Amino acid sequence: MRRPLARSLTALVAAALLLPAVAACDTEPAGLVIYSGRNEGLVGSLIEKMEDSLGTKIDVRYGDSAELAAQILEEGDKTEAGVFLSQDAGALGALSKEGSLAALPAATLEKVAPSYRGSAGDWVGVSGRVRVIAYNPDKVAKAPDSVHELVKPEWKGRIAYAPTNASFQAFVTGMRVLEGDDATRTWLKGLKANAKPYEKNTEVLEAVDKGEVSLGLLNHYYWYEKVAEEGEDKVKAKVHFLPGGDPGALVNVAGVGKLKGSSKSESTYAQKAVDFLLSEEAQKYFADETKEYPLAAGVKTTVDGLPPLESLQAPKIDLGKLDSLKQTLAMLQDVGMV
Template sequence: MRRPLARSLTALVAAALLLPAVAACDTEPAGLVIYSGRNEGLVGPLIEKLEDKLGTNVDVRYGDSAELAAQILEEGDKTEAGLFLSQDAGALGALSKESRLVALPQAVLDKVAPAHRGSGGDWVGVSGRVRVLAYNPDKVAKAPDTVHDLVKPEWKGKIAYAPTNASFQAFVTGMRVLEGDDATRTWLKGLKANAKAYESNLDVLKSVDEGETSVGLLNHYYWFEKVAEEGEDKVKAKIHFLPGGDPGALVNVAGVGKLKGSSKSESAYAQKAVDFLLSAEAQKYFNDETKEYPLAAGVKSTVEGLPPLESLQAPKIDLGKLDSLKQTLAMLQDVGMV
């Protein structure tokens, strides 16, 4: 009677020992955890390509870039993430300021122009977008050459903008860096008096295209995506790239940085991920799928009608200084925009 019981216990122990192995197969830990401020619909296919390249699991936590940066700061060295993919430079600048990013190899930094990477050598841009003015040629012969004209009386009721959009808020932060808080606050008050607020850049472009407004502030790729989908002959709106280093011509970037606190193996995967995002394959993805500017050396935009990045007269600004989003939000609240 004892022998069968022994065999049963042996079987139970063996089964118990097998359970963790089975569970591990079902819940294999990720080789790399990425916090992504870029949405899944946009970068999901690129993450799948990255996972194949790395030969390991990649776990992505999606969210707002500023909120994810705040989470990383709160987690400190205990963060699970090895890589931060940000929608904008400001969130990366905030992490760099608090020394939460790992210095990148010079060979990697050299792939991206200094204007499109962190001055501390710990993050790089992977795709670029420029602020432009969309305009309806049936309403106005041409758009202004400076956003400062938009606060003049003749533009009252003719402007569309999206004050709660992250790209608009980054632009305002850039204006604060370039021209100071007082001048920016005054401009915002003038814009609010003249403009109509919309929820998104897509709504801004729609408003201008349909003639509801004459001019709209947005990022360039919204217009190029619309043209690619509908045909340029079906799109009434045109876009104007502002000259002379105007704050309205800000070139912002989506970028990536390796996080401190990750394991040695995860750090190695994170570096390979940075390399992949700067590869011709990934750069072409941003060019083809989002109509953004490739930023890696040797990769040029092939989007028809998009002027070369080096030809743009963008304001000279350290993009890492776009990290003061809280102050910008406070200013937007103060003038009644958000």
């Protein structure tokens, strides 16, 4: 469901301009246009519930979050979008930096902890996911407690990762913010020497599960989705949540913001759409359907065995600063990962 991303920002802008609008099924005008970095298979049914809740027609344009953010910047005040639903915080941070997002009311912002919303008060997280290390207990008794251990010689040829995947690239961006470019580049070179690249996180998990490798880097929900589908007794792989604020324990969010320049009526629907995504109905959808963490206060995860969000020892980072994807892609290209 989560699509890989490994193109320069220039290419992303060019690709974004070619994204077609979703054609309406009838002539009824849309009350709201949403640009969604979350794909239709993941959130399509939730958007239908939103239409019912808002009482208006919603048109959605789907694409990669970075591509859509680039398109919004290119369109400027002429954008048709009233709402941007992003797969990750970095794309929202990029729009916030350019002043493209409208301020959200305090009542909306206060539904989510400050660490999972924009520091400028113009976007808010709606679901969260944490980076983990998957491991095969037949290959290793215990997973390392830091991604920095993965560059040691004993792990050569024993690690799987998906370097073209957006979630890996967001993690690398987080490491750059936390530890600097030089340290991150050195770490990436060490990881490349030890790890086997795969296209998708599902392939990473499958490689760990089958014993092709000992460890894999991915987001937590891939393992919980697999367990939900197959049963835990059928899944050999386990997952390890990293302690001590390790950069490999990044908690990233899917989030939403309103675009500036919308008409008054669309702006009203846009605010209602944001609030709907933080409603108990939508938050339970993310917990049940995507195995992510609900972020609105008072809604708890329903996933069996998933550690509470507040128990995670994630690194302290302003998620809006994950906006420097261009520099991350350049670094990944420089070390030969993409």
